[in-house]
Structure formats: structure tokens, C-alpha cells
Amino acid sequence: MDSFMAYQFGLSLGSDFIRNVEKRNWYLENFFGRRPWIYWITEHPRFIEFNAKIGINIVPKWVNKATDDLEAWHIDICDKAEVLVSSNPDVASSDPGNFPAIFATERAQFQKVDGAGWKTMSPGQPYPRRLEIASDMYDHNAAAHETSGDTLTYVYYELSRRLELQAALRAELLTLDPPIAFPSISPTLPDPKTVEKLPLLDAILQETLRRWVAVPGPQFRCTPREGCSLAGHDSIPAGVRVSCLAYSLHRNPDVFPQPLEWKPERWLNANSDQLKEMRHWFWAWGSGGNMCIGSNFAILCKLASEQKCERNRKLRTI
Structure with missing residues (x-):
């Protein structure tokens, strides 16, 4: 999620959950804690609302609060991204590391669609399309951290059952330049294009995405x-x-x-x-x-994770 949110909002505005454990736990507890009630929330919102008016809370109140808190957190990041882009139109070239790429792209598309009407504010909102963009950004990063985590979990699960396949994958990864081999481990990863062309690594990823x-x-x-x-x-x-x-x-x-x-x-x-x-x-x-807008990014992250996992395995072995 840290990787994808940096792509969405730039390094300065993205999450830092690897180091900020307290914030990470807050997010994950709120995000996954609502899971048992997602069916009712998404499929029967009017039924839930009607019952709440007569004192029957099918969905606990803390679930709604968790949703409100997560939405407020995402909107706050979008607000900061809007300030960054609107105050510095050249941020993509002047400060590329902090450029909110996905946010800015969607914002620009709305500007094209709205034309002169882009400057028209929604009632009670500080800038145009605020809630539409925030909703989309929430969907993107929620999907990014959950789906990538699921896929990598099943990659490791299946490889743990196929030791001969692990060995073959290891041999294939050693053909990369720079190679991932202990103790001379390079601080940089190989060119993504060369990684993408590895047939066994690609087959493992494709089959995992198919089966799981x-x-x-x-x-x-x-x-x-x-x-x-x-x-x-x-x-x-x-x-x-x-x-x-x-x-x-x-x-x-x-x-x-x-x-x-x-x-x-x-x-x-x-x-x-x-x-x-x-x-x-x-x-x-x-x-x-x-279609998933982050498919290429997700594949790159999964390939990189495979390489890092192999590097960490070698360090643990030593």
C-alpha cells in the first residue's frame, strides 16, 4: 500500500505504514474489522437505514464510524494533493518524487470533461469533484493493498509445496543482471523489462492469478x-x-x-x-x-517482491 499510495499521491503524502506501526494498525483494524457487515452495507443500504430509524442496528455503530474515519483520512490526503497540484502546476517536473500521479491524472480528466464548468464548486466542497475523486482514490488504494497481499500470499503458499519449482525459479532469477545472490547483493534491482521476460516467473504469477x-x-x-x-x-x-x-x-x-x-x-x-x-x-x-488501472504497477510490485523474497531467503540461510 505504501508503494501504491506513493504512486497515487507522491512520497510526501502517501502512507508510511511499514514504519508507522500505530497508524498501520489503525487503518487495518478499521478496514478489515468491517468485513462481516460488508454484504449488508453494499447490498441493502436502504434496509439498514430504515431499521436504524426504528432502533434496530443491523450494522453496529462502530462500523459506520470506522467507515467515516477511513473516508475522512482519504479525503484529507486528497485535499493536500489538490493544494499541491493547484499551487504548483509544474510539480511533475520540479518535484517528481512528490508528484501525485494518479490523483493529478484523474483531476485533469475531469477538467477536460467539465470544460469551463470545472470551476463550479459542489455545494459545501472547497474544490470541484472533490468527493468523486476521493471516492475513486479510496477504491484504488484499497484494491492495491488487499489484492497484492492476497496474490503474494498464495504465491508463497504454492511455492512452499513445490520445492523443485522453487529451485527452478531460483536458477532463473540468478540469470538477471545484477544477479540476486548472497553475499554480493546489489542495492538496485534488475531492469523491470528483463524481469518481466522471465518465463517461469511469469508463468507462476499468471497461474496464481488464475487459480487464486x-x-x-x-x-x-x-x-x-x-x-x-x-x-x-x-x-x-x-x-x-x-x-x-x-x-x-x-x-x-x-x-x-x-x-x-x-x-x-x-x-x-x-x-x-x-x-x-x-x-x-x-x-x-x-x-x-x-479494467484495473494498476495492473502493470501491480505486476511490477509482485515481481519485485519475488526477487526480494529470494534475497531475504538467502540472508536467512546464511
């Missing part, structure tokens, strides 16, 4: 007013809630034989037609306008 997809679904949508056809089903009426799940797509046995097995080899041994078909069904990042 971090966002399994569902991705809900409502059918348009004229109705539609989906997945071979015709005449679906308007206003029907439909969904697509990566969890299900990734378990198609016709495309992924033995779908419940974690087999990185399927990505290494597939012919061109098989590989094309697997990629067609692979949906870990979503697609279209709602």
Missing part, C-alpha cells in the same frame, strides 16, 4: 432498457442484474484442464492456440473501461 484470483467477482451490471443477449441467452429484459465472475471463467476445464490444480507449467507448455485461448478467458484484471 484476487477479485473473484461478481462484477454486477444491469441490463439496458432495451434488453440484451448475453452468453448465448437471448431476450434478457431490462433492469436485470447480471454478473461475470473471474472465479468461474478461470475454472473452465475446456480451457484450463484440471482447473483446481495450480500448474504454472500450463503457461509454459501451451502451444500458440492454447495460449491464445487461455488469455482470452483470463480475467484477473477485468477488461474494458473498468
Whole structure:
């Protein structure tokens, strides 16, 4: 999350949870403590509100307070980013380390969409699109820390069960320049482009994202007013809630034989037609306008984590 928030808001405004343990615990306790009630919050907000008015609190009051506190924390960071960008339009070149890249990009897109209306303030808000941008920023960094953590957890879990695969991956990582080998460990990591081209490392990551997809679904949508056809089903009426799940797509046995097995080899041994078909069904990042905006960043972070894990393993062995 520290890495991604630095990308969102710059180094000075991003989180520092690795060193600030107290703040990290506050965030994680509030974020994950609400989990048992997420279904009610997201699926039945009006039902919850109605019952609260008559004294029935389906969701405990502290859950709402935790949500309010997290939202206030994110809005405060967005407010500081707005001050930084609006007061120094050249911050990207003058102070690139503290440039809030994602925040500034979304802000610029709203300016294009709004045109002259960009200067119109929402009622009670100090600058345009404040809450829309803050909501999106919250979604981005929440997804970044949770999904990356889930994926890396399963990478390490599966590798712990395949010692021969660990050895093969270790040998592949040693081909990098600079190599990750104790005791002459370089303070810099290899060029990301060379890391991305490592076939076994890529296969391990792809298979983990397939078998243990971090966002399994569902991705809900409502059918348009004229109705539609989906997945071979015709005449679906308007206003029907439909969904697509990566969890299900990734378990198609016709495309992924033995779908419940974690087999990185399927990505290494597939012919061109098989590989094309697997990629067609692979949906870990979503697609279209709602595709994960941080997919490239997330892959880079996971690859870097793999390298660092290998380096730490060597240090522990010594």
C-alpha cells in the first residue's frame, strides 16, 4: 500500500505504514474489522437505514464510524494533493518524487470533461469533484493493498509445496543482471523489462492469478432498457442484474484442464492456440473501461517482491 499510495499521491503524502506501526494498525483494524457487515452495507443500504430509524442496528455503530474515519483520512490526503497540484502546476517536473500521479491524472480528466464548468464548486466542497475523486482514490488504494497481499500470499503458499519449482525459479532469477545472490547483493534491482521476460516467473504469477484470483467477482451490471443477449441467452429484459465472475471463467476445464490444480507449467507448455485461448478467458484484471488501472504497477510490485523474497531467503540461510 505504501508503494501504491506513493504512486497515487507522491512520497510526501502517501502512507508510511511499514514504519508507522500505530497508524498501520489503525487503518487495518478499521478496514478489515468491517468485513462481516460488508454484504449488508453494499447490498441493502436502504434496509439498514430504515431499521436504524426504528432502533434496530443491523450494522453496529462502530462500523459506520470506522467507515467515516477511513473516508475522512482519504479525503484529507486528497485535499493536500489538490493544494499541491493547484499551487504548483509544474510539480511533475520540479518535484517528481512528490508528484501525485494518479490523483493529478484523474483531476485533469475531469477538467477536460467539465470544460469551463470545472470551476463550479459542489455545494459545501472547497474544490470541484472533490468527493468523486476521493471516492475513486479510496477504491484504488484499497484494491492495491488487499489484492497484492492476497496474490503474494498464495504465491508463497504454492511455492512452499513445490520445492523443485522453487529451485527452478531460483536458477532463473540468478540469470538477471545484477544477479540476486548472497553475499554480493546489489542495492538496485534488475531492469523491470528483463524481469518481466522471465518465463517461469511469469508463468507462476499468471497461474496464481488464475487459480487464486484476487477479485473473484461478481462484477454486477444491469441490463439496458432495451434488453440484451448475453452468453448465448437471448431476450434478457431490462433492469436485470447480471454478473461475470473471474472465479468461474478461470475454472473452465475446456480451457484450463484440471482447473483446481495450480500448474504454472500450463503457461509454459501451451502451444500458440492454447495460449491464445487461455488469455482470452483470463480475467484477473477485468477488461474494458473498468479494467484495473494498476495492473502493470501491480505486476511490477509482485515481481519485485519475488526477487526480494529470494534475497531475504538467502540472508536467512546464511
